[in-house]
Amino acid sequence: MHEMSLVRSLLRQVEDLLIEHGGESVSAIHVEMGPLSGVDRVLIELAFEQLVVTTFCADARLVIDEIPLSARCRDCQTEFNLEDFRFVCPQCDSQQVQITGGDEFRLLEVEIETADRCRASQEEKPCCEARA
Template identity: 35%
Template sequence: MHELSVCLSLLDQVERIAQEHGAERVERIRLRIGPLSGVEAPLLANAYPLAAAGTLAEHAELEIEAAPVRVHCVDCGQESEASANRLLCAGCGSYHTRLTSGDEMLLASLEMSIPDQLDADADEDGTSA
């Protein structure tokens, strides 16, 4: 399953970010996936629990948002939405377009639990605030 390896790679990135910020755990992962990315969102969501087991993101909620397919028209300069199988300009109907969105898988945001700095300072000197 291709999505399992994608999920494992995503979780490597998520754990690296969480460790850089000193997070205890990851609460929520938001992804933006375009229909032309080659990643099937339902399969990725199914692979997530297996891939996340034993990580800082094991209990994190995975939110997947669909990214729209957008094109920039070379002929008229307009940017518009298009369908995945018809990358035509909505303004002039030209097929001379350049894809600007819809082929990405993007880590949009992370919500993490980071220990309070005051608690860390109190632990160091043996007092509490």
């Protein structure tokens, strides 16, 4: 189970973004996973639940977008979703298939809360500078 280390890395990146953008807190973390991401959704959620309370993102909710495994045929350029792990083009039967999605665990976007008083000077003086 490597989900703990992946979620730890995810939260560290989110904390860095929070500091970089001068936020007060994180309200949502959007991630994407697919059939070849090498992660299990339940284990990711469990790891997140355990680790998030130890970070600056304690109030954040994790939003998981599950996407299909998608590919492009290198021979006829057809784009298609794979229903199983048989890497064959449905159009021309070629096995020269390139994966285009669903094989990574991706951080899509982060929603952070910023204090209104700081908005004008966010670039130069982040609200959470003291925390950093």
